[in-house]
Amino acid sequence: MKDNSVTGRLWSAMQDVGVSKAELARAANVTPQAAGKWFKTNSISRESLDACAKRLGVSIKWLINGEGDKFPENVVSISKKKHDQSSNVDSFIELDPWDSKTPLNDDEVEVPFYMEVELSAGIGSTIQLETSGPKLRFSKSSLRKHGIDYNAAACVKVSGNSMEPVIPDGATVGIDTANTTIKDGDMYAIDWAGALFVKTLTRRPGGGLRIRSFNMDEYPDENLSPEEAQQVRVIGRVFWYSVLR
Numbered sequence: 001m002k003d004n005s006v007t008g009r010l011w012s013a014m015q016d017v018g019v020s021k022a023e024l025a026r027a028a029n030v031t032p033q034a035a036g037k038w039f040k041t042n043s044i045s046r047e048s049l050d051a052c053a054k055r056l057g058v059s060i061k062w063l064i065n066g067e068g069d070k071f072p073e074n075v076v077s078i079s080k081k082k083h084d085q086s087s088n089v090d091s092f093i094e095l096d097p098w099d100s101k102t103p104l105n106d107d108e109v110e111v112p113f114y115m116e117v118e119l120s121a122g123i124g125s126t127i128q129l130e131t132s133g134p135k136l137r138f139s140k141s142s143l144r145k146h147g148i149d150y151n152a153a154a155c156v157k158v159s160g161n162s163m164e165p166v167i168p169d170g171a172t173v174g175i176d177t178a179n180t181t182i183k184d185g186d187m188y189a190i191d192w193a194g195a196l197f198v199k200t201l202t203r204r205p206g207g208g209l210r211i212r213s214f215n216m217d218e219y220p221d222e223n224l225s226p227e228e229a230q231q232v233r234v235i236g237r238v239f240w241y242s243v244l245r
Contacts, residue, residue: 006049007042009063013056013070018241020166021214022185022200027055032185036216109143109150110135111174136172138240148239152178156189158198158241162213167241173198174240182209187238193231198238204229 014024025035028051038044044052053060062070113136136155143150158171167173175189182188184202192211202210207226213219224232 004066005042006063007039007044009066009070010044010049010052010056011039013052013058013063014166016070017056017058019056020187022187024052024055026185027051032212107140108137109140109153111138111150111153111155113155113172136174138174146239147179148176149178152176152236153239154236162215162219163198164215166214167198172242173238175236176239177236179237179239180234182234183237189235189238191233191235196235201234 014020021035021039022032025032028035028048030048038048049063050060053063058070059068061068138150138153140150143153153174153176155172155174158167158173159169161169173189180188182201182203185200187198187200190197190199190201190211197211200212200214202212204210204223207229209224209229209232211222211224211232
C-alpha cells in the first residue's frame with residue numbers, strides 16, 4: 001500500500017532521486033539518528049522538511065500535502081529531459097534508451113560492471129576474480145563536474161540487507177576507486193579482512209574507525225581500534241547507486 005504520509009512522500013522522493021538518510025541528515029543539519037526518527041515516528045519539523053525539499057529538488061507543497069507536481073517544472077525525471085543538481089552525482093542519473101550496439105556519443109563513457117565481485121552489505125563474502133561483464137554508461141561531463149575520473153570508476157552489485165532500506169540486496173553501486181580518503185559519514189566500498197562491504201565510515205580519535213550500516217537494528221556499529229582499523233582497505237567512495245534490478 002502506498003504511504004501517503006509526509007514521511008512516506010519524503011521516502012518516495014529519496015528513492016526517485018537516490019539520496020540516502022545520511023545525506024538528508026547533513027542537508028538538514030541533524031544527526032543520522034534524528035533523521036531515522038522522522039520515519040519511525042512519522043514526524044519531521046518544517047525547518048527540516050524545507051531543507052529536505054531543497055536537497056531533493058522536490059516541491060515543498062507536494063511534500064506537505066501531496067498536492068501539485070512532485071518535481072517543479074525545472075526539475076524532471078527519467079524521461080529524456082535533464083536534471084542538474086550541484087550536489088552529489090548520486091542524486092540523479094540521466095537515462096536514455098540504448099543497448100550494446102548503440103554508439104557512444106562524445107560525452108559518454110562506459111564504466112565496467114564487475115559481475116563476479118560482490119560487495120557484501122551483510123556478513124561478507126569471499127573476494128572473487130574481478131571479471132568484467134556488461135558496462136554501464138555515464139556522462140563524462142557529469143562525472144568530471146563532481147571530480148570523478150571515469151577511468152577510475154567501476155560498478156558492482158551489492159549483496160545482503162545491512163544497508164537496507166536505502167541500498168537493498170541486489171542493488172548496483174558506482175565506486176570512485178581514486179577516492180579513498182575517508183570523509184566522515186560518506187559511503188565507501190571496503191575490503192575488511194578479506195571480505196568486501198559497502199558501509200558508511202567515520203574516523204575515530206587515535207586512528208580508529210567506525211563502520212556503520214543503515215540497518216542498525218540488525219547490524220550495530222563496529223567501532224574498530226587503531227590496530228583493527230589497519231585491516232580495512234578503502235576501495236573507493238560510492239558516488240552513485242541504483243535500486244533497479
